[in-house]
Amino acid sequence: MVDTRKKQTRKKQQSVTGKNAIHVEMWRFYLMWAVVLLVFVALVGRAFYVQIVNHDFLQNKANANILRTEKLKAMRGVIYDRHGVPLAISTPVMKVVIDPRDYFDNKKLFEEITAELEKNPTSRKLQRQLPDKNLNLDELADAVGMDRQELKNKMNERPRSRYLVLQKEVPPQQAELILKRNFQGVYTEKNYKRYYPQPQPNAQIIGLTNSEGIGIEGLEMQLNTRLAGVDGEQQIVRDKKGNRVKDPEVVREVEPGENITLSIDSRLQYIMYRELTAAGVANNARSATAIAVDVKTGEILAMTSWPSYNPNDKKSLSNKDAMRNRGAVDSFEPGSTMKPMTVAMALESGKYSPNTVVNLSGGSMRVGNHTIRDTHNYGSLTLAGIIQKSSNVGVAKIALSLPYATLPTFYKRLGFGARSAVKFPGESAGLILPPSKWNVSEVATMSYGYGLNATVLQLADAYAMLANKGVKMPLSLYKLEEQPKGEQIVDAKIADQVLLMMEAVTLPGGTARQANIPGYRVAGKTGTAHKLRADRKGYSQTEYRALFAGVAPVSDPRLAMVVVVENPTGQYYGGLVAAPVFARVMQESLRLMNVPLDKPLETPNIQ
Numbered sequence: 001m002v003d004t005r006k007k008q009t010r011k012k013q014q015s016v017t018g019k020n021a022i023h024v025e026m027w028r029f030y031l032m033w034a035v036v037l038l039v040f041v042a043l044v045g046r047a048f049y050v051q052i053v054n055h056d057f058l059q060n061k062a063n064a065n066i067l068r069t070e071k072l073k074a075m076r077g078v079i080y081d082r083h084g085v086p087l088a089i090s091t092p093v094m095k096v097v098i099d100p101r102d103y104f105d106n107k108k109l110f111e112e113i114t115a116e117l118e119k120n121p122t123s124r125k126l127q128r129q130l131p132d133k134n135l136n137l138d139e140l141a142d143a144v145g146m147d148r149q150e151l152k153n154k155m156n157e158r159p160r161s162r163y164l165v166l167q168k169e170v171p172p173q174q175a176e177l178i179l180k181r182n183f184q185g186v187y188t189e190k191n192y193k194r195y196y197p198q199p200q201p202n203a204q205i206i207g208l209t210n211s212e213g214i215g216i217e218g219l220e221m222q223l224n225t226r227l228a229g230v231d232g233e234q235q236i237v238r239d240k241k242g243n244r245v246k247d248p249e250v251v252r253e254v255e256p257g258e259n260i261t262l263s264i265d266s267r268l269q270y271i272m273y274r275e276l277t278a279a280g281v282a283n284n285a286r287s288a289t290a291i292a293v294d295v296k297t298g299e300i301l302a303m304t305s306w307p308s309y310n311p312n313d314k315k316s317l318s319n320k321d322a323m324r325n326r327g328a329v330d331s332f333e334p335g336s337t338m339k340p341m342t343v344a345m346a347l348e349s350g351k352y353s354p355n356t357v358v359n360l361s362g363g364s365m366r367v368g369n370h371t372i373r374d375t376h377n378y379g380s381l382t383l384a385g386i387i388q389k390s391s392n393v394g395v396a397k398i399a400l401s402l403p404y405a406t407l408p409t410f411y412k413r414l415g416f417g418a419r420s421a422v423k424f425p426g427e428s429a430g431l432i433l434p435p436s437k438w439n440v441s442e443v444a445t446m447s448y449g450y451g452l453n454a455t456v457l458q459l460a461d462a463y464a465m466l467a468n469k470g471v472k473m474p475l476s477l478y479k480l481e482e483q484p485k486g487e488q489i490v491d492a493k494i495a496d497q498v499l500l501m502m503e504a505v506t507l508p509g510g511t512a513r514q515a516n517i518p519g520y521r522v523a524g525k526t527g528t529a530h531k532l533r534a535d536r537k538g539y540s541q542t543e544y545r546a547l548f549a550g551v552a553p554v555s556d557p558r559l560a561m562v563v564v565v566e567n568p569t570g571q572y573y574g575g576l577v578a579a580p581v582f583a584r585v586m587q588e589s590l591r592l593m594n595v596p597l598d599k600p601l602e603t604p605n606i607q
Helices: 002-053 055-066 100-119 124-129 137-144 148-157 172-180 199-206 218-222 224-228 266-282 314-318 335-349 383-389 392-400 406-414 440-447 456-467 492-506 574-592
Strands: 067-072 086-098 164-170 186-195 215-217 232-237 249-252 287-294 300-306 357-359 364-367 370-373 380-382 523-532 539-552 559-566
Touching: 067 186, 067 249, 086 172, 086 199, 100 124, 100 148, 137 148, 137 164, 137 172, 148 164, 164 172, 164 186, 172 186, 199 218, 199 266, 199 300, 215 218, 215 224, 218 224, 266 287, 266 300, 266 559, 266 574, 287 456, 287 574, 300 574, 335 383, 335 392, 335 406, 335 440, 335 456, 335 492, 335 523, 335 539, 357 392, 364 392, 364 440, 370 392, 370 440, 380 383, 383 392, 383 492, 392 440, 406 440, 406 456, 456 492, 456 539, 456 559, 492 523, 492 539, 523 574, 539 574, 559 574
Parallel strands: none
Antiparallel strands: 067 232, 086 164, 086 186, 232 249, 287 300, 287 559, 357 380, 364 370, 523 539, 539 559
């Protein structure tokens, strides 16, 4: 009986124990699945965070390690003369660059693996991980032409930088040799160096670019947006050793710069610069400037000054005075070259005709508190004679015989006192005094070119207008494909009459016989202007400006040209200093342009 109860008790105990075991096992099962589910949810959450929430940040971090974005430099447009001769071109050069961060990271890796290899020299795995690039900065400095210590200092100053320029404007062949030496973190960028085939004659018009290829002077600056184009970009994937793992991917295409064709004829430009240089040196002058304009189109065929500079030689850029485009930037009192304009105004008034005789009052007249004088007492002269003999008294009497506003208003209509259509960088507008200053003294002096400021561009514009039957063509530095529309400024008959009067200046009895050209009729006007003193208190008696402005051939004018020589020493008259320069440049220009002769060639006297 007792045994039977014990057995029953054990069975009950066994039954209770079995149920507890199953409960425990189920609890463990659920706990395990809960943990698995929790881990799964965590993994999904982490994946969501990585792939969605933090995708851009992590992608950028990854790209920073394996991607490098390089700029593809756009080729700057070419500047041509009117015949397609290049005046400014870009040649490929390379910029040698190092990634300091990449260099130091790999140098650290090299040192760590080298230390491990000392402990385990047979480990092939470590040997495969060893960077195979050249880490010698001394060799790199020698290769790029830098001081060794300077390179190390620059690297240590910017250890986390991704971009450090080692050398600019390296020839492609030399850059290739540097790359073959397999320096860590070193690569090249293609760039372009600006080159000017005909530097001095064109420098003051074309200007120049800086080391980054950005225009900083002249047309290079004014047209920079058009010439520069748009740079492209490419992405390069590299492994941790700095090796490319696939071909570069262009992410933005390069847009090359626009090519520009100027109105300049480089042949005429060279001739003009050569003659200005010769005249400047021969007369020990401060400077010499000239401009030639096609009277039928307004295109500027030549515009240059001496002294000039060489934009290919950075050492020559210290002479800022030589870099100025004097023809557009400098303004001055043009002297007697304004007398034909005064006579044109007189004819337009209807009060005068070409044969009107003016009494010159014995060669002098008192106006206000100063006396106007001629070089000689010419008695009385016609308007043609006033221009031929360059009479100050004659033009002053003409101007004062009309309302005082007539002359300055006429000058402003011709374009004086305003920038020309060229709009060259830094171009001067000159100066016409305001109406409040138009009194007897100012109008008298303006009639023969004092009391106002003009540029060589404005003078050339006015003379081209007279040569073009009074039609003013907008001046242009760019080659024109179509005939521009001009504006009738002066009646054609009056313009022709003044042109014939100016022809007498180059004939016997005139002030500019040295402006004559064999086979061509020439019309023009000399100017010999006293320069203002440095303290602007009156005029210097030792410093002069010699000018000649003229057109040829008179029968069918093609070119208008103005020559200005500043501070000639010795002889200083416009007819002796500037007129010969005009004659030499004009003669060769007409020949090169195949302009027909309009008078017989002079035959030498044979004894």
